[in-house]
Amino acid sequence: MYTQGLDTHGKEPLPTAAEGEARAARFQGRIDAEEKIEPKDWMPEAYRQTLIRQISQHAHSEIVGMLPEGNWITRAPTLKRKAVLIAKVQDEGGHGMYLYSAAETLGIPRAQMLVQLLSGAAKYSSIFNYPTLTWADIGAIGWLVDGAAIMNQIPLCRCSYGPYARAMVRICKEESFHQRQGFEIMLTLSQGSHAQRAMAQDALNRWWWPSLMMFGPSDADSMHTGQSMRWKIKRFSNDELRQRFIDVTVPQAHFLGLTIPDDELHWDEATQHYRAGPIDWSEFYAVLKGNGPCNRERLEARRRAHEAGRWVREAAAAHAQRSQRAAPPVAGVAGVAGAAGAAA
Amino acid sequence: MTEADWPLFEVFIRSRSGLEHKHVGSLHAADARMAIEHARDVYTRRQEGVSMWVVRSADIIASDPEEADSLFEPARDKVYRHPTFYAIPDEVKNL
Numbered sequence: 001m002y003t004q005g006l007d008t009h010g011k012e013p014l015p016t017a018a019e020g021e022a023r024a025a026r027f028q029g030r031i032d033a034e035e036k037i038e039p040k041d042w043m044p045e046a047y048r049q050t051l052i053r054q055i056s057q058h059a060h061s062e063i064v065g066m067l068p069e070g071n072w073i074t075r076a077p078t079l080k081r082k083a084v085l086i087a088k089v090q091d092e093g094g095h096g097m098y099l100y101s102a103a104e105t106l107g108i109p110r111a112q113m114l115v116q117l118l119s120g121a122a123k124y125s126s127i128f129n130y131p132t133l134t135w136a137d138i139g140a141i142g143w144l145v146d147g148a149a150i151m152n153q154i155p156l157c158r159c160s161y162g163p164y165a166r167a168m169v170r171i172c173k174e175e176s177f178h179q180r181q182g183f184e185i186m187l188t189l190s191q192g193s194h195a196q197r198a199m200a201q202d203a204l205n206r207w208w209w210p211s212l213m214m215f216g217p218s219d220a221d222s223m224h225t226g227q228s229m230r231w232k233i234k235r236f237s238n239d240e241l242r243q244r245f246i247d248v249t250v251p252q253a254h255f256l257g258l259t260i261p262d263d264e265l266h267w268d269e270a271t272q273h274y275r276a277g278p279i280d281w282s283e284f285y286a287v288l289k290g291n292g293p294c295n296r297e298r299l300e301a302r303r304r305a306h307e308a309g310r311w312v313r314e315a316a317a318a319h320a321q322r323s324q325r326a327a328p329p330v331a332g333v334a335g336v337a338g339a340a341g342a343a344a
Numbered sequence: 345m346t347e348a349d350w351p352l353f354e355v356f357i358r359s360r361s362g363l364e365h366k367h368v369g370s371l372h373a374a375d376a377r378m379a380i381e382h383a384r385d386v387y388t389r390r391q392e393g394v395s396m397w398v399v400r401s402a403d404i405i406a407s408d409p410e411e412a413d414s415l416f417e418p419a420r421d422k423v424y425r426h427p428t429f430y431a432i433p434d435e436v437k438n439l
Binding site: 040042090098101110324 | 347348349352369370371374375385386389390408409410
């Protein structure tokens, strides 16, 4: 139903400059009044494009995010851990599906987003271009990466665009299990043998800084923050969210008896915040440009999966076509439609 | 080469018997049966439902937000449709 209203856009006469201004003012008024914007509502083209960019990148991140963790499914240390990891990776796939659907309500076809991902034109979160070298990395990802994602995503539940906000509510509910299972892995390792403790510390050492980079460039260098805040797509700046993440995560590391790999990290009594040392932004931009440890590997894995699944898609389409020819769907519909009418 | 998308379906779920089906999202599928199977995987991984409807998005007719005023405004000044519109003395019971 969301996509249906979009095809009226072509038929509508272009608004005159004055009409456009009045509409834009009315639109901003609705946003300021905390009204949600729905797919068929008028919206400025820039608002639409900003959301398409953000939601599709978010969806791509969920899909590519299945790869580093999928790497450990066959080697999970117990059957319980394996079942949990499969459920988590399946959730990430589901999150990608919710988000692609939300992006489609803005008028971009799913196939086009897929092409953008596979061609390397689309961006996804830099974090998924790091390798998962040990089992402890699965713990660190759940604890830190999903923890950072939750920090970022909770405010998105109040995003001004309805379908995105609703997808985020669903996702946030599910992420909580992801973070807790990750922390539990770290807890188990940190209470284990010397080698297991060392493995947990090593994972923290490698995932800490990339996790802080997940919040994006510092506010001074962020291209999109100002307008996104006015449109209430974003509610807090990158640096604000990063600080919150640091404040809640450092005590958790202390509980585990692990050391945050930052010599300059200290508690600031005056502001009641932990102060972290400077982030190496050259690493962030290198990964974003495609030069992280696993960028090529991740895209190749996605392309391979897409090609390997081609015959399945073709077979399903052929089957659907053939059964449609054999039995046009008429009978039995009235009962359901009647029920729908009663429900409405 | 860009493959064409499978048709889009809207998914409605009854969370438990006694409640109505509620819209939860959409997905692509080659046909209705696949749409039900995908809806199971995408929208009910945590026992969110006991029954599902899927319907092709193209088959849904929606009202136009631009016409919201002419559709819904006429109900605004008809407060007499609500029970609180009528002043009844306190001593009258069971009304």
